[in-house]
Amino acid sequence: MLKVDVEKLSDTAVLYFQGHIVVGAETATLRKAVFSHPDARILILDFSRVDLIDAAGLGVLVELRAWTQMRGIKLRLENPKRRVQDLFALTCLDSV
Secondary structure, eight states: OEEEEEEEETTEEEEEEEEEEOTTHHHHHHHHHHHTOTTOSEEEEEEEEEEEEOHHHHHHHHHHHHHHHHTTOEEEEEOOOHHHHHHHHHTTGGGO
C-alpha cells in the first residue's frame, strides 16, 4: 500500500509518499497523485518514507517526468533512502 500526503505552497505541491511503489495499485496511486496537480509549477515528490521501487514504479516515474515536462512543471524527487538512491544509480536514472 502506498500512502500520500499533500502540502500545497503557492504554486508548489509537495507530495509525501510512504510505502512501496510497485506494480498495481501503488503505481496507480503515484500516477493519480501527480496528475491531480496539473496547475502546479513545481511538484516535489518526497520519498523519505519509500522503502522499495520496482521496474513498474521506475517506469511510472519516467512517464511522470515526461508528463510534467510537457506542461512546464518542474519535477523534483527529494530525500530518497539509500536503497532507492542505489536503484536510481544502477539504472542510470540518478542523472535524469
